[in-house]
Amino acid sequence: MEHNRSLPLPFIFFLVSCFFLGRLETIVSAQRETYIVHMDKSFKPEFHPTHHHWYSSIVDALNNGNDPSSSSSSSLLYTYDTAIHGFSATLSPQELEILKKSPGFVSAYSDKMATAHTTRSIDFLSLNPSTGLWPASNYGEDVIIGVIDSGVFPESESFKDDGMTAKIPAKWKGICQEGEEFNSSMCNNKLIGARYYNKAAIAQNFTITMNSPRDINGHGTHTASTAAGNYVKDNYPLIYNKTFSACNSSKLLSDSAPEGIIICDQTWPVLDQIRHVTTAQLFGAIFISNSSEILFELGQVTCPGVVLSPQDAYPVIKYAESSENPSVSIKFQQTFIGTKPAPLASMYSSRGPSLNSPHILKPDIMAPGTRILAAYVPTQSSGVIGSNVFLPSNYNLQSGTSMACPHASGVAALLKGVHPDWSPAAIRSAMMTTANPLDNTQNPIRDNGNRLEFASPLAIGSGHIDPNRALDPGLVYDATPQDYVNLLCSMNFTSNQIFTITRSQAYNCSNPSSDLNYPSFIVYYDNQTISSTQKFDRTVTNVGDGAANYKAKVAAPAGSEVIVSPDTLVFGKKNEKQRYSLTIKYGSDKQGKESFGEIVWVEENGNRTVRSPIVVSPFI
Template sequence: MTSWLNFFTRYFNKGVIAAKPNVTISMNSPRDTKGHGSHTSSTVGGNYVNNVSFFGYAKGVAIGIAPRARLAMYKVIWEEGHQASDVLAGMDHAIADGVDVISISMGFNSVPLYEDPVAIASFAAMEKGVLVSSSAGNEGPKLGTLHNGIPWALTVAAGTIDRTFESLVLGNGQTIIGWALFPAENTILENYPLIYNKTISACNSVELLSQVAGKGIIICDALESVSVLNQTRFITLASVIGAVFISDDPKLIELRHLHSPSIVISPKDGPSVIKYAKNAKNNNPFASIKFQQTFVGIKPAPAAAFYTSRGPSPSYPGVLKPDIMAPGTNVLAAFIPKIPSAIIGTNVFLWSNYNLLSGTSMACPHASGVAALLKATHQDWSPAAIRSALITTANPLDNTQNPIRDNGKPFQHASPLAIGAGQIDPNGATDPGLIYDATPQDYVNLLCALGYTQKQILTITRSRSYNCANPSLDLNYPSFIAFYGNKTMSVVQKFERTVTNVGNGAATYRVKVTNPKGSVVTVSPETLEFGFKNEKKSYTVVIKYKRFSKREEDVSFGDIVWVEDGAAHTVRSPIVVAPNFL
């Protein structure tokens, strides 16, 4: 995004051609051939469009996060592959073109910072005041799978949205809101027999299902022995007229679309549906599946998407990543009509200008758009200041006012290793009260402390204007992470932080601490008094942790919150204590 470009495109594939000298680039232009770039670009800066939907679902006015931003697209991924040199070239050209924010929904796994083109290019961007907003990856829910854990970039996790689709209406009048995205518009499945038969309810045999395929709506049992993903496949192959799946499997609900006239209902609703279908008093039980329905305000939401990659960052675990969470599951945005966006059965393909997609690729442009709005509002803020505002104002609570839950770990609260500081809050970020800033030299001090060689540091900075006179692992970051070893039963770690008052004038802040389990967190001083705007104050944090369990992957978390007198601002920083052997 940039303040002066209207709509601009470039493409970079010299690296792919060099790596594959005999390759023929199938679309040797900036044109999108996969839909990914169209989807993310329209999310970040798409203009208002009326009557948009995904085959009748999520119908309404579509608008990007920053609709008045000007977009510049740089194509660096090709059907024939992608190379680090093309990514670096694309990002470098974006910086030279004068963009204000770079949104990059891709990353490189298992590479050190000095071999990561996103890290190298984003350092140059940061030097020029350009924030790089990046996706965390889709390798969750295992810990330590995150990419783009770059200390000078923003790393965005994916969460769910308070929205679902379709309902099941029983003959007794009971309505159950479920989930599905069967794309055939004008489909009517009303007052069909509702069939629950233990002979077929495993829904794992095309032969058995075919015998009743046209007789009504089949209820499929929730079974440990049969994956619901396989059940949906068997139902589709058998051409069953309608089906009810009982599942809360996030792999289905967050990442799949159903190809048959069917609906997924929660396991808590399953017993009442089965009871109605089995009750002998209900002569010929029947039901209807209502398609093209959209329900909002679903609770609880948001939740950490099961697929979103978790920290700690393999490239440098000492900075807590991801930074924040943004909407990433079933996001409606523009798509290309060249490839199908939906399927009916096994061989009916549907095309659309819009699609519902899931991934941290979809979450990243939400944060990028908010960053653009912040840059427009606070043109003098550094990338670190913008990132700080996003982190310290993020919301750790869902719409039930309880801590955000983790769909990758059912019934557990999400740790900052999954959601960072929480769900992005665009309005709150415009007025954060305090910010944690950092300079390019601060990041170099971190690289020096990591023991990087001069050559490795030069690979990242591409400049000899920095030095290693003051190496430090304690970056002025708006979050905290401490580690304990496999054989360590206790740990003490000290942090130093400096905050800048970006409020309207004099202010007094007092600290509130929520200790991670097994830890005692001490903050000194406990009060920060600012006499004027842009004044800086420093404080120290000491985390004393005593291991409370010998189980692997025990992660505890809490937070430090600076509360301004009068509660005009609250500045929250998450704390994580985690094993260093993840």
């Protein structure tokens, strides 16, 4: 189905780090390293007009020091003043020690190499252009999605702004950075900005294969088009006439052929036709041949193409000749809808519990990530015929957590469009508490990584994302900055480490707590645990239309007891908050397995349900 291309859609901007690219070659230098340096900006001397000048002077002073072991001078790479305060620089061990004594120094961390983790999503998520979250959010108008990945292929149909009525949001302050094979005109009302950051890699003598935001890997293009790509037509005019259908001139096809799928007739050698069609970069082509060998030549074609026998081609040609406005879709048998059971937790899913913060149940949620069709770079292979014929394409099927993440990001962007006053925690809560733990057979989702047993929340979180239900969750578990500070204070971080994250010395650690106001619950046991009790305190906010009552419905994990107090929450108005406690009494499982249950707040005389998983797990 072709959707209305005049609808507004979320905007995209790119922050490209070459650390995500696979094609890097290291040459050197163990002596110098790149460091991310966190600073207390309140220490900036008044005679420096900006923090950038202050940081530059610090690095310059290091260069003036006596460091005989250094083979080159230290270098300021980037300065930061939004998410963090500080700068990045290449430093020797001696320079780092000197820097640590500078006024305002908080902490420094060595830069690390990171790698990217690697079709019917809209229908599968029940997103509809007429009802539900999509139109309620005005299709993401005025919402910006930022992507940090391997780059973007700006020529993709998914990033065109054709028909978009919305303009670039006034709040946008970014740029479209020019570079190798990338100029500012490649950004538009859909792809509103792009930047690349590779100074740290260059400083470490990595070979950069593309010095710009341009994607040569495909990963960034795929994820961005999934999260916020424009509509792409799946139906084109079918063209068959004497002028073009010989397909014997790439110049003629390129200069004069109308947009559509060309039928290449049998008046010219098929292999030559393939060459001309490829050079002309058509939208698609239909070739006619009885030879199976032609299939191996299709590896050269960068547009969708099919081969028909003369017998099968005849009715297609007759249709093109006799119809006033013939059209065609080339559909490949890659997707079979209605498969049951679905969804399944994939083997590659990122599973809990969290090693860094085990008291918070992870993962949060499950989203489509297997064989996702999205934009790609035509310089990379998207398929193969036999063992040595590689097929390029502007679109590709990919699987991985990287494919699931942009689905969740896209839904979050739509929710932000509907509820611009919601915090990130409220949006996360809405997505989690409305997620579906059941598959399309109305049984619990199964785990493909665990012999198709029923999936634990440690595999699927709260369940499969349900965008339309997340639009109206009833209650949300919100969190303030102080809630996160309380969590940090409970995790044995040093004062400098907490300051590195909060960027303020005014943080308050008087009430440390690992019990974050989160829409899920997890407790642990070991072999010595005979009986244990853990209490959680939660605050929920009524985001419904007005007064409402909710009643708790609990399914305790096997071998455990769950007590909720109070078991009824009464809200007199919208945005009112109520507190409750949940206490779990549990022991160890002799087989060392986790057990799980749930608490569901059910709206009285209403349709809303607010669900949170409960897990009892052995220690990590």
